[in-house]
Amino acid sequence: xxxxxxxxxxxxxxxxxxxxxxxxxxxxxxxxxxxxxxxxxxxxxxxxxxxxxxxxxxxxxxxxxxxxxxxxxxxxxxxxxxxxxxxxxxxxxxxxxxxxxxxxxxxxxxxxxxxxxxxxxxxxxxxxxxxxxxxxxxxxxxxxxxxxxxxxxxxxxxxxxxxxxxxxxxxxxxxxxxxxxxxxxxxxxxxxxxxxxxxxxxxxxxxxxxxxxxxxxxxxxxxxxxxxxxxxxxxxxxxxxxxxxxxxxxxxxxxxxxxxxxxxxxxxxxxxxxxxxxxxxxxxxxxxxxxxxxxxxxxxxxxxxxxxxxxxxxxxxxxxxxxxxxxxxxxxxxxxxxxxxxxxxxxxxxxxxxxxxxxxxxxxxxxxxxxxxxxxxxxxxxxxxxxxx
Amino acid sequence: xxxxxxxxxxxxxxxxxxxxxxxxxxxxxxxxxxxxxxxxxxxxxxxxxxxxxxxxxxxxxxxxxxxxxxxxxxxxxxxxxxxxxxxxxxxxxxxxxxxxxxxxxxxxxxxxxxxxxxxxxxxxxxxxxxxxxxxxxxxxxxxxxxxxxxxxxxxxxx
Numbered sequence: 001x002x003x004x005x006x007x008x009x010x011x012x013x014x015x016x017x018x019x020x021x022x023x024x025x026x027x028x029x030x031x032x033x034x035x036x037x038x039x040x041x042x043x044x045x046x047x048x049x050x051x052x053x054x055x056x057x058x059x060x061x062x063x064x065x066x067x068x069x070x071x072x073x074x075x076x077x078x079x080x081x082x083x084x085x086x087x088x089x090x091x092x093x094x095x096x097x098x099x100x101x102x103x104x105x106x107x108x109x110x111x112x113x114x115x116x117x118x119x120x121x122x123x124x125x126x127x128x129x130x131x132x133x134x135x136x137x138x139x140x141x142x143x144x145x146x147x148x149x150x151x152x153x154x155x156x157x158x159x160x161x162x163x164x165x166x167x168x169x170x171x172x173x174x175x176x177x178x179x180x181x182x183x184x185x186x187x188x189x190x191x192x193x194x195x196x197x198x199x200x201x202x203x204x205x206x207x208x209x210x211x212x213x214x215x216x217x218x219x220x221x222x223x224x225x226x227x228x229x230x231x232x233x234x235x236x237x238x239x240x241x242x243x244x245x246x247x248x249x250x251x252x253x254x255x256x257x258x259x260x261x262x263x264x265x266x267x268x269x270x271x272x273x274x275x276x277x278x279x280x281x282x283x284x285x286x287x288x289x290x291x292x293x294x295x296x297x298x299x300x301x302x303x304x305x306x307x308x309x310x311x312x313x314x315x316x317x318x319x320x321x322x323x324x325x326x327x328x329x330x331x332x333x334x335x336x337x338x339x340x341x342x343x344x345x346x347x348x349x350x351x352x353x354x355x356x357x358x359x360x361x362x363x364x365x366x367x368x369x370x371x372x373x374x375x376x377x378x379x380x381x382x383x384x385x386x387x388x389x
Numbered sequence: 390x391x392x393x394x395x396x397x398x399x400x401x402x403x404x405x406x407x408x409x410x411x412x413x414x415x416x417x418x419x420x421x422x423x424x425x426x427x428x429x430x431x432x433x434x435x436x437x438x439x440x441x442x443x444x445x446x447x448x449x450x451x452x453x454x455x456x457x458x459x460x461x462x463x464x465x466x467x468x469x470x471x472x473x474x475x476x477x478x479x480x481x482x483x484x485x486x487x488x489x490x491x492x493x494x495x496x497x498x499x500x501x502x503x504x505x506x507x508x509x510x511x512x513x514x515x516x517x518x519x520x521x522x523x524x525x526x527x528x529x530x531x532x533x534x535x536x537x538x539x540x541x542x543x544x545x546x547x
Binding site for chain 1: 453454457458500502507509512513514515516517518519520521522524525526527528529530531532533542544
């Protein structure tokens with residue numbers, strides 16, 4: 001579907017989805033986690049501006065509005081109408097199997113969709129400027145297109161369905177906030193900035209050297225990253241993919257050719273939406289929310305050559321080899337076969353006393369090794385088995 | 390940004406580990422002396438949670454190690470041990486779904502090398518080989534068990 005209006009609606013829908021699914025908790029956090037997974041659409045500062053725009057849009061419709069939630073719920077669907085239908089029906093095979101909808105009209109569904117879409121004209125239709133009450137049209141389409149199936153008569157109303165679904169996101173976001181604490185100290189941003197290649201070369205080298213000296217910081221970064229990945233996975237798993245029903249919707253709202261919308265001016269929608277919503281830069285808020293509180297503070301002072309290496313995402317196997325200084329200690333106990341001499345508790349091996357010779361892990365798992373940096377910390381192999389195991 | 394950070398986590402690890410490798414030459418091997426044929430590999434199974442809570446009194450002597458973990462409550466669920474000769478392997482049950490296969494690769498007067506495989510059902514989640522000084526331990530931490538994580542200190546004793 002390449003029609004400009006369709007594409008614009010998809011973009012609005014997708015971005016609303018980014019913001020909407022955690023409206024009841026910390027939507028900024030989820031937005032940050034999703035931005036990275038929309039390649040080619042949001043990058044860098046533009047991403048923050050786009051996210052801010054969506055946030056403003058969401059606020060415009062109201063955090064609790066069924067419209068926002070319904071659109072958000074259909075975030076993975078190929079167009080706005082799919083989004084709403086996806087909110088209603090999820091991955092119902094009766095939709096996907098036919099490539100469209102089928103069956104008799106269910107008035108309750110039409111009412112629900114109309115109720116959910118009620119706020120849309122205030123935000124979108126007015127800026128489309130072509131006399132196209134999008135939300136009402138979609139609602140009418142859902143209620144009037146004969147193919148909207150009676151098979152869906154048993155689905156709950158939009159609001160209930162979305163609220164039920166949103167529970168999963170709330171749990172995820174709660175987990176995020178339980179794991180992370182707010183910290184607005186910009187001095188703590190350097191690890192992320194380094195990994196995102198946002199530092200000047202000299203600062204990058206210094207940061208790399210500092211990471212060498214403070215490998216435990218990788219753990220925090222990893223945790224944040226894992227949470228973001230989990231949120232994205234959860235959102236996508238929950239949202240699923242919906243079929244394309246745009247042709248039916250377009251026909252229902254009187255468009256003879258779904259690929260042609262009279263009066264459409266390319267870019268007008270985006271401009272008007274931005275004009276109405278304004279610009280909100282959510283990046284500082286997001287970063288403050290996801291940054292762990294105990295990153296090392298202060299300026300980067302160490303100078304060291306960056307040992308930059310590429311890394312394939314989700315590699316099934318990684319080999320780690322480390323040679324550490326051996327500190328020869330006298331034996332702590334007498335050897336072997338005298339049970340009375342066994343050390344009663346585990347004494348962890350400190351730096352120089354333990355070495356990971358090899359390591360591999362399942363494709364869907366995440367593993368990182370927290371190496372000891374002194375005599376007060378153990379070597380820890382952290383394992384996240386992944387949702388698919 | 391978050392996801393891209395994850396994809397580079399291993400890079401961070403590589404930096405950290407390689408940094409140590411660059412900083413310190415590999416130690417010269419230490420010849421064995423008076424080493425028994427078998428090594429006891431002990432595994433503790435600890436349920437750790439981030440929420441404030443009690444520390445199992447049986448773990449009191451491990452307080453300094455536990456303090457470095459991002460958890461506030463610790464409950465000792467189980468403690469098992471197997472005695473292995475070189476090349477031998479045994480499986481230990483961690484939870485209903487998880488097992489730990491332990492193989493003694495080698496040992497000398499200073500350290501033992503053990504191969505650890507974490508199994509979740511029939512899936513091998515982790516396969517690692519670790520050399521650790523005798524009578525010392527390293528930790529596994531497995532996320533996602535009963536609202537917390539499993540912390541599994543692995544100790545070689547001989």
